Amino acid sequence: MSFFDRFRGRRASRSAQVAKERLKLLLVADRSSLSPEKLRAMQEEILQVIRRYIPSAELDVQVSIEQRERKHYLVANIPLEQGSVAPEYLDVTQPHHSSPSDIPPAEDEE
Amino acid sequence: MGARVITITSGKGGVGKTTSTANLAVALAQLGKRVVCVDADIGLRNLDVVMGLENRIVYDLVDVVEGRCGLRQALVRDKRVPQLYLLPASQTHDKTAVSPQDMVTLTNQLRADYDVVLIDSPAGIEWGFRNALAPADEVIVVTNPEIPAVRDADRIIGVIEAEERSIAVSVVINRAKPDMIRRGEMMSVADVLEVLAVTLLGIVPEDRRVTTASNNGAPLTLADRHAPVSRAFVEIARRLLGEEIPIRDPAGEGVWLRMARRLGLGR
Ligand SMILES: Nc1ncnc2c1ncn2[C@@H]1O[C@H](COP(=O)(O)OP(=O)(O)OP(=O)(O)O)[C@@H](O)[C@H]1O
Ligand SMILES: [Mg+2]
Numbered sequence: 186m187s188f189f190d191r192f193r194g195r196r197a198s199r200s201a202q203v204a205k206e207r208l209k210l211l212l213v214a215d216r217s218s219l220s221p222e223k224l225r226a227m228q229e230e231i232l233q234v235i236r237r238y239i240p241s242a243e244l245d246v247q248v249s250i251e252q253r254e255r256k257h258y259l260v261a262n263i264p265l266e267q268g269s270v271a272p273e274y275l276d277v278t279q280p281h282h283s284s285p286s287d288i289p290p291a292e293d294e295e
Numbered sequence: 296m297g298a299r300v301i302t303i304t305s306g307k308g309g310v311g312k313t314t315s316t317a318n319l320a321v322a323l324a325q326l327g328k329r330v331v332c333v334d335a336d337i338g339l340r341n342l343d344v345v346m347g348l349e350n351r352i353v354y355d356l357v358d359v360v361e362g363r364c365g366l367r368q369a370l371v372r373d374k375r376v377p378q379l380y381l382l383p384a385s386q387t388h389d390k391t392a393v394s395p396q397d398m399v400t401l402t403n404q405l406r407a408d409y410d411v412v413l414i415d416s417p418a419g420i421e422w423g424f425r426n427a428l429a430p431a432d433e434v435i436v437v438t439n440p441e442i443p444a445v446r447d448a449d450r451i452i453g454v455i456e457a458e459e460r461s462i463a464v465s466v467v468i469n470r471a472k473p474d475m476i477r478r479g480e481m482m483s484v485a486d487v488l489e490v491l492a493v494t495l496l497g498i499v500p501e502d503r504r505v506t507t508a509s510n511n512g513a514p515l516t517l518a519d520r521h522a523p524v525s526r527a528f529v530e531i532a533r534r535l536l537g538e539e540i541p542i543r544d545p546a547g548e549g550v551w552l553r554m555a556r557r558l559g560l561g562r
Contacts, residue, residue: 199479205486255492
């Protein structure tokens with residue numbers, strides 16, 4: 186489960202849990218010198234860009250912060266599937282891709 | 296083989312650096328090591344009082360650095376434990392009376408004759424901390440399971456890791472309250488380790504007798520070696536000497552946290 190999801194998802198019933206989540210957010214900010222507010226703004230902007238290219242990403246995309254050892258990473262998981270890319274961004278210069286409606290089947294299905 | 300120089304620091308004030316230094320010093324000396332504690336909190340000396348040696352001080356660290364006495368003359372011997380000495384801080388001088396280089400020179404003089412030099416660092420990341428860090432081979436960061444203490448511990452660990460030379464860092468979690476942790480009212484050891492992601496050296500429970508022992512001028516490890524706090528410090532001392540002793544979660548979940556060093560936890 187990602188860091189932001191955890192932060193949003195869990196109920197604040199136990200103060201230890203609240204403390205831990207607040208601390209995590211605080212340390213991301215301290216270590217990166219980006220305020221929690223800026224981090225969220227950046228996350229939201231990245232999401233907007235992804236949605237522009239991949240409309241179906243609305244539901245599946247996750248931009249989250251993960252900690253490995255003592256470092257934090259901004260991590261995006263973006264599903265790239267058939268038909269997920271917005272028509273205006275399809276690469277029309279390649280053979281067989283002459284129009285958005287003429288997309289060949291994926292290779293492993295041939 | 297020269298002594299190991301171990302600095303005890305925290306970032307935030309009042310989390311238990313001086314208490315840890317005094318108790319660890321007693322534990323290490325009782326295990327047969329030749330130990331010197333250096334109070335690097337110049338201007339705000341405390342270690343002498345916690346150890347109960349304040350009435351026997353003649354010279355201090357600044358006297359040594361400024362050449363008013365020899366290093367040996369300034370060492371106060373603790374008569375209750377064999378081979379335990381204190382180099383007191385000065386109460387009157389400013390902390391800038393001593394430089395990081397002075398601390399390196401001074402501890403190098405001690406290395407030949409002792410097994411462990413423990414340096415009690417002042418809080419913060421300023422001059423006094425720099426003095427305490429300069430000669431350190433290893434650093435123990437003391438923290439409490441509370442947001443401000445862990446945040447400052449993280450800051451200090453970042454500063455230490457940014458040093459050019461590599462310095463081993465481990466953390467001691469002090470004043471853990473098992474009943475509060477069990478009720479979810481205090482962050483658990485696993486929580487703290489997950490965010491700090493450093494090696495855990497030990498967990499010391501909260502105990503009012505730490506204060507009463509300090510009132511009486513005898514660290515609890517000396518006054519009652521069976522107290523849970525004392526046991527915790529003896530185990531920490533033995534781990535420092537290389538023994539593999541599992542760390543038990545004080546909240547009684549039976550988790551052996553030592554195995555889970557370096558962020559293996561909670562993921
Ligand atoms: N495990 C403990 N249980 C109960 N009280 C404790 C414990 N550890 C420390 N204390 C108390 O907390 C207070 C602060 O401890 P101590 O002086 O060791 O902290 P410090 O980090 O050296 O502070 P400073 O930053 O001012 O140098 C003291 O009154 C001490 O008795
Ligand atoms: Mg102190």
